[in-house]
Amino acid sequence: MADRLLCVEKLVRRFGGVLATDNLSLEVAKGELHAIIGPNGAGKTTLISQLTGQLLPNSGTIRFAGQDITHLPAWRRSALGLARSFQITSLLPDFTAADNVALAAQAHNGHSFHFWRAARKESQLRNAALAALKRVGLEHRADVVVSKLSHGEQRELELAVALATKPQLLLLDEPMAGLGITESARMVTLLQELRREVTIVLVEHDMEAVFALADRITVLVYGRVIASGAPAAIRSNEEVKRAYLGDQHVVTRHG
Amino acid sequence: MIASLNARTALVALVAAGLLLLPLYSSITGNIFVLTLFTRIVIFALAAASLNLIMGYGGMMSFGHAAYLGIGGYAVGILANEGIGSGFIQWPVALLVSALFALAVGALSLRTRGVYFIMITLAFAQMAYYIVSGLARYGGDDGLTIYKRSDFGGLINLSSRVQFYYLCLACLFGGVYLIWRIVNSRFGLVVQGLRSNEARMQAIGFPANRYRLVCFVIAGTMCGLAGALLANNTDFVSPAVMYWTRSGDLMVMVILGGMGSLFGPVIGAIVYLLLEEALSQVTEYWALIMGPLLLLIVLFGRGGIVGLLGRLSRG
Numbered sequence: 001m002a003d004r005l006l007c008v009e010k011l012v013r014r015f016g017g018v019l020a021t022d023n024l025s026l027e028v029a030k031g032e033l034h035a036i037i038g039p040n041g042a043g044k045t046t047l048i049s050q051l052t053g054q055l056l057p058n059s060g061t062i063r064f065a066g067q068d069i070t071h072l073p074a075w076r077r078s079a080l081g082l083a084r085s086f087q088i089t090s091l092l093p094d095f096t097a098a099d100n101v102a103l104a105a106q107a108h109n110g111h112s113f114h115f116w117r118a119a120r121k122e123s124q125l126r127n128a129a130l131a132a133l134k135r136v137g138l139e140h141r142a143d144v145v146v147s148k149l150s151h152g153e154q155r156e157l158e159l160a161v162a163l164a165t166k167p168q169l170l171l172l173d174e175p176m177a178g179l180g181i182t183e184s185a186r187m188v189t190l191l192q193e194l195r196r197e198v199t200i201v202l203v204e205h206d207m208e209a210v211f212a213l214a215d216r217i218t219v220l221v222y223g224r225v226i227a228s229g230a231p232a233a234i235r236s237n238e239e240v241k242r243a244y245l246g247d248q249h250v251v252t253r254h255g
Numbered sequence: 256m257i258a259s260l261n262a263r264t265a266l267v268a269l270v271a272a273g274l275l276l277l278p279l280y281s282s283i284t285g286n287i288f289v290l291t292l293f294t295r296i297v298i299f300a301l302a303a304a305s306l307n308l309i310m311g312y313g314g315m316m317s318f319g320h321a322a323y324l325g326i327g328g329y330a331v332g333i334l335a336n337e338g339i340g341s342g343f344i345q346w347p348v349a350l351l352v353s354a355l356f357a358l359a360v361g362a363l364s365l366r367t368r369g370v371y372f373i374m375i376t377l378a379f380a381q382m383a384y385y386i387v388s389g390l391a392r393y394g395g396d397d398g399l400t401i402y403k404r405s406d407f408g409g410l411i412n413l414s415s416r417v418q419f420y421y422l423c424l425a426c427l428f429g430g431v432y433l434i435w436r437i438v439n440s441r442f443g444l445v446v447q448g449l450r451s452n453e454a455r456m457q458a459i460g461f462p463a464n465r466y467r468l469v470c471f472v473i474a475g476t477m478c479g480l481a482g483a484l485l486a487n488n489t490d491f492v493s494p495a496v497m498y499w500t501r502s503g504d505l506m507v508m509v510i511l512g513g514m515g516s517l518f519g520p521v522i523g524a525i526v527y528l529l530l531e532e533a534l535s536q537v538t539e540y541w542a543l544i545m546g547p548l549l550l551l552i553v554l555f556g557r558g559g560i561v562g563l564l565g566r567l568s569r570g
Contacts, residue, residue, distance in 0.1 A: 052458060078460030090458075092451040103448050106441055107460035113469065114441040122441075165459055 003030040005169055005199050006051070011060035013046055013223075020046040021057065022223035028169070033191070033200045035210045038220035039243060044203045045087055047220070048173050051201070052084045053077045065168065078107065083167035085158040087174045087203070091146045097157050098142040102129035104164035132164040133157075136190060152183040159190065163198075170200045176209060188212060211235070219243065262564050267518045270525065274424055278417045290416055296528045297423045298484045301430050303508040303520035305477035310506070311515030312438050313470050314450030318373045319360070319380025320505050323353045323475045325497030327482020329387055332399040332492040342405030342413070346483050353479025354472050356383070361471035365464050377499055388494040398493025405487055413487055423484050427521070430477055435517055437473070446470045511552055513559030522560050 006028040013021035020043045028034045036044055049055040051062060053074035062070045069077055092100050099120070105128035106112060106119065119125065133139045136156040141149060149157065155175055162170055175191070176184045188209050194200065195213070204210050210217065211231050218228040219240050227237045234240055274297065281290040302324055309315040330349035339345065364375040393399045404413040413419045437443045445466045448456045453463055486492040495501070504527070512523020530548070534541035556563035 054454060054458070073462070074454075074457040075460045075462045078458060084458055086455075086458075090452060090455045092448050092455060094451055095448065099444070103444060103456070104459040106444070107456075112441040112445045112461070112466065115437050115443075116440055118436075118439045119441040119444050120439065161455075161459060 004028070005030040005065060006201070007063040008051070009061045009063075011047070011050060011062065012058045013043075013050060013055065014058055020223050021050065021060075024060070024220075024223065024225055026218060026225065026228070028199060028201055029216075030199055032215040033195045033202060033213055035202045035204060035214035035217045036220060037204065037207070037210055037217060042220040043223035044220055045173055046223070048084060048171050048201075048203060051171055052082060075107075078165055081166070081168035082171065083162035083165045083169070084171040085155075085162050085173060085175055087177055089151070089154045089158060091154060091157060091161065093147040094145065096143050096145055097133060097138060097149065097153075097160075098126065098129045100146060100157060101132045101160050101164045102126060104161045105129055105132070108165050128164060132160040135163055136160045137186070151178050152180065155179060155183075155187065156190075159194075163194075167198060170194070170198050172200060172202045172204075174203055174205060176204060176206045184209065262567070263518075263561060266522070266561075266564060270518070270522065271428075274427075278420055282417075287416065290420055292528075292532060294416075294420045294423055294488055295485075296525055297420070297427050298481050298488060299505070299508065299528060300521040300524035301423070301427045301484070302478045302481035303505050303512070303524045304427070304430055304434060305474045305481065306505050307509045307514065307516075307520040308434050308437070308477070309471055309474040310509055311513075311519070312443065312450065313446045313467060313474075315365075315467060315471065316373050316506075317364075317376040317471075317474075318499065318502050318506070319376035319378075319383075320474075320478055321499070321501035322356065322360075322380035322383045322497045323478035324482040324485055324501065325383060325387060325492070325494065326353050326356055327479035327484075328486035328492035328496055329393070329399070329482075330479075331405060331483045331486045332401050333393055335401050335403060335405075336393060336399060340403055340406045342407040345405050346480070349479050349483040350476050353482070354476040357472040357475025358468070360475075361468045365467050365471065377502070380497060380502055381499060384494050384497050384499075387497070394493070396494060398491055398495070401486060401490045401492065404490065405483070419487065423488070426480060426484060430480070431517060431521065433477075438517070442466065442469070507549060509559075511549065511559055513561030516559070516561045519559050519561040526560060 004027050008024060008026040011021050011024040024047065036047065038044055046055065050057050053072060057070065061068060064080060064082060067080065069080065102125045105125050109125065130139055130142060133142055136159050138153060138156050138160060141153060146154065146157065159175065176187055179187060184206065191213055202213065214231055216229060217231055217234045219226050219234060221243045226243060227234055227240050277293050278290060281287060306317065306320045309317055327349040330352050331345045334345045334348060360376060360379045364372055364379065367375055388396050411418055411422060413422065438447065445461055449463050449467060457463055485496065508523040508527045509520045511527055512521065513519025530545060531541065534544050552559065
């Protein structure tokens with residue numbers, strides 16, 4: 001394989017008696033768009049949260065750009081170039097769209113122990129914020145408070161915030177969740193553009209979008225990888241078909 | 256929006272002008288009491304403003320903020336008692352000790368959130384309360400009389416009522432200005448972002464607790480200054496000033512005036528202490544009237560007096 005940016009080995013995460021991540025191994029090459037699919041409760045969000053540091057695994061390792069990041073806190077991973085969008089929109093609701101993005105830019109522009117100068121007047125941060133907003137088509141909504149943005153706009157803003165951290169790897173947790181048809185189409189176009197600039201791990205239920213976008217697809221069921229490969233191979237994989245037809249006993253036995 | 260801004264600006268300008276001209280009024284009418292009362296109010300306004308920095312802007316519900324009033328006060332009192340009368344020594348010590356206390360309390364309590372944070376800050380303040388109550392050499396329970404106010408050489412004479420009042424007022428205005436700079440700075444935006452959504456702030460790369468801790472220390476230090484002023488004002492410092500109900504008073508001032516607004520705590524302190532003064536002249540059971548009054552403001556005036564004013568003028 002080409003340059004491996006992300007390398008997950010034998011990751012395990014339990015919640016009580018439930019194995020949410022079961023000896024999961026995964027590799028993401030630099031420059032690819034790697035989709036992770038699987039039925040509800042397959043442990044997709046749990047995986048993303050372990051990759052970004054919101055959750056710590058019980059065992060296993062996560063290597064990013066050659067560095068072991070398994071036990072690093074979320075903010076350090078962000079500093080290394082890992083960015084995520086949340087499945088359930090997670091922004092600063094009482095800040096404007098521009099503020100949200102400018103803060104992301106600020107986080108990657110040295111420490112923030114500056115107590116005197118008005119941060120909202122720093123053109124460097126504002127310009128970075130506007131550029132990221134423009135990237136997702138939200139520049140006209142820059143000064144609107146997040147809680148007043150539509151759901152679709154908030155999803156786009158999530159992406160702008162992630163982009164403003166200048167990530168090497170973008171982890172997108174269901175960016176199309178709750179979007180209408182036109183909004184979804186716009187998001188797909190946007191991701192088509194972004195994939196040229198940054199490596200993306202995409203968790204998504206929208207199969208049409210996944211097969212349109214992905215270079216490689218990994219299928220999770222019950223926290224385990226049951227298949228990983230090019231879209232065409234995944235489409236014809238019997239085990240995957242069974243999983244999506246709901247006959248998961250078969251999958252479990254074969255697992 | 257414009258109208259509310261104007262109403263608020265007008266109120267703030269009015270209050271600021273009133274505070275500035277108060278000694279003039281006092282000397283014309285010969286009413287010394289009003290100057291004494293407002294010196295106290297201005298000091299508490301500074302303490303409330305400092306609490307607002309962590310509580311309103313930072314979302315850290317500290318229930319032990321009065322501890323710094325006591326620490327600042329005892330730093331002045333103990334040094335004076337030991338024969339060190341210079342304010343140039345007393346005050347920096349008061350600030351430093353307050354900062355160190357805030358650093359210790361913050362480092363431990365900021366590992367927790369919500370109710371636990373409230374409880375731990377309360378516990379630390381009560382601990383400080385019992386420690387100073389046990390200082391037999393410095394009056395213990397009975398408190399410590401300060402026979403001579405801090406000496407600043409020829410710079411300013413704290414024994415002059417008017418000079419002392421203006422010093423307190425300068426500290427308040429300076430404190431509020433500092434808070435204004437802070438909340439609009441990079442640091443201030445991070446602290447407010449953490450209040451809004453901590454997980455998001457961590458995900459974009461901010462180590463949350465470092466920023467919270469520094470904010471906690473700034474607020475504690477500022478309140479320590481209020482403590483040094485308060486001790487000089489009363490020529491006395493006692494454990495009562497750091498009792499948990501005092502911390503509650505400070506919280507009420509902040510909430511009453513408007514959490515997270517720059518001048519809210521100042522307005523809150525003025526209204527709260529004036530009400531306390533007026534009602535306690537009517538009846539011994541003034542708290543019986545004060546309680547429901549506060550309840551009404553909290554229920555119907557979300558955002559406190561400053562917030563209420565905004566909505567009223569918007570119609």
